[in-house]
Amino acid sequence: xxxxxxxxxxxxRIDVLDATDPAAIRLRVPGDPGSDFVGWYNFRVSGxxxxxxxxxxxxxxxxxAGRLTGREGYEDQWTNTGPLVSADGxxxxxxxxxxxxxxxxxxxxxxxxxxxIAKFAPFGPERDAALISRALTDxxxxxxxxxxxxxxxxxxxxxxDADAGKPVLWLVARQHPSETQGGFLLEGLLExxxxxxDAGARVLRQSAEINIVPNANPDGSALGHTRTNAAGAxxxxxxxxxxxERAPEVVAIRSAMEARGLDFFLDCHADxxxxxxxxxxxxxxxxxxxxxxxxxxxxxxxxxxxxxxYEPGHPYPGGCPESPDLGMxxxxxxxxxxxxLSVLLEQPFKxxxxxxxxxxxxxxxxxxxxxRSLVQPLLAVLPHLEKTR
Ligand SMILES: [Zn+2]
Numbered sequence: 001x002x003x004x005x006x007x008x009x010x011x012x013r014i015d016v017l018d019a020t021d022p023a024a025i026r027l028r029v030p031g032d033p034g035s036d037f038v039g040w041y042n043f044r045v046s047g048x049x050x051x052x053x054x055x056x057x058x059x060x061x062x063x064x065a066g067r068l069t070g071r072e073g074y075e076d077q078w079t080n081t082g083p084l085v086s087a088d089g090x091x092x093x094x095x096x097x098x099x100x101x102x103x104x105x106x107x108x109x110x111x112x113x114x115x116x117i118a119k120f121a122p123f124g125p126e127r128d129a130a131l132i133s134r135a136l137t138d139x140x141x142x143x144x145x146x147x148x149x150x151x152x153x154x155x156x157x158x159x160x161d162a163d164a165g166k167p168v169l170w171l172v173a174r175q176h177p178s179e180t181q182g183g184f185l186l187e188g189l190l191e192x193x194x195x196x197x198d199a200g201a202r203v204l205r206q207s208a209e210i211n212i213v214p215n216a217n218p219d220g221s222a223l224g225h226t227r228t229n230a231a232g233a234x235x236x237x238x239x240x241x242x243x244x245e246r247a248p249e250v251v252a253i254r255s256a257m258e259a260r261g262l263d264f265f266l267d268c269h270a271d272x273x274x275x276x277x278x279x280x281x282x283x284x285x286x287x288x289x290x291x292x293x294x295x296x297x298x299x300x301x302x303x304x305x306x307x308x309x310y311e312p313g314h315p316y317p318g319g320c321p322e323s324p325d326l327g328m329x330x331x332x333x334x335x336x337x338x339x340x341l342s343v344l345l346e347q348p349f350k351x352x353x354x355x356x357x358x359x360x361x362x363x364x365x366x367x368x369x370x371x372r373s374l375v376q377p378l379l380a381v382l383p384h385l386e387k388t389r
Contacts, residue, residue, distance in 0.1 A: 001047035010124035013224035014043040034232035036066040040178035042118035070318025077272035123183035147252020150230040153218035160210040173268035177220030181347035182268030188371025239332035271346040275353040282334025295384035302380030307373035311354040
């Protein structure tokens with residue numbers, strides 16, 4: 001059998017430089033077209049069952065160009081981590097890797113004729129369809145196609161209806177397509193919201209309208225991009241003045257928020273360099289009122305109580321910018337809806353430092369469990385939201 005490596009799979013990404021020698025398979029991670037964003041890789045390996053394969057990803061230093069400002073003191077995205085590997089697309093294990101400042105190397109012995117290797121578990125179109133289909137088995141849930149992506153893919157919003165006058169919650173995930181953690185988190189949250197025997201979830205549904213955009217960037221997701229959409233836009237910098245040609249996804253979500261109203265927003269991201277789950281309120285926007293600190297603290301304390309995978313006390317990575325970028329969703333929302341609480345969430349790619357699991361690192365199952373724990377903080381924040389309306 002001949003070893004074959006392919007990125008022509010949903011959310012696939014890798015360039016093969018030379019795969020003739022299983023002891024030295026040379027790869028490269030191509031950046032998002034027209035940008036400095038490098039990081040996401042996802043590919044399948046066939047024809048190597050029981051053969052120890054040494055993968056060497058070259059040129060990883062290129063990713064430095066896309067680092068956020070103020071991150072000089074933080075560990076880079078390649079250190080102290082390794083890829084996730086799966087033989088069935090469902091169960092993922094973490095493989096250790098070494099990074100020498102430019103090449104990222106790891107060894108995998110495939111247990112089957114086909115395996116998949118990725119930076120984090122992909123969340124492909126079939127999984128999006130399954131999530132939506134499952135939610136719509138509940139007669140209290142409806143779906144609107146609120147817009148289309150650059151390449152014409154639907155941008156969907158799920159709504160859990162509630163009586164008029166209840167707080168309106170919005171959760172958005174995967175503006176940055178490689179940050180699939182947001183998809184697994186929402187799967188966990190939805191699992192609870194759809195369980196009629198779950199008292200917390202049932203009360204939450206009775207007490208608030210919940211709007212969920214599970215995939216804000218379906219093109220980037222399908223194409224295997226790290227941060228951009230099909231037009232090369234980093235959607236989380238487009239919110240202040242979104243261009244319908246360049247960022248129709250943001251136009252769609254922003255318009256839907258303005259039409260429906262918004263009392264609470266959680267923007268679900270993941271950060272390649274962090275060792276924690278991180279949340280922060282939009283406290284640097286011009287319209288920030290100190291009264292919004294109490295709702296955030298209620299939300300944060302309840303999440304920490306619900307899951308030890310949320311550890312309070314981590315500072316904003318690199319320092320919270322003094323002048324907010326209103327092109328970022330959480331800042332734009334915090335500014336456009338001055339009575340609302342707008343929160344940024346970053347999950348890790350590596351692991352949390354407080355209660356790590358070295359065998360898997362942060363992984364889909366843990367993101368799912370973390371999403372299940374989100375019911376309690378949402379319940380906790382509701383009385384505070386009602387006070388500010
Ligand atoms: Zn992000």
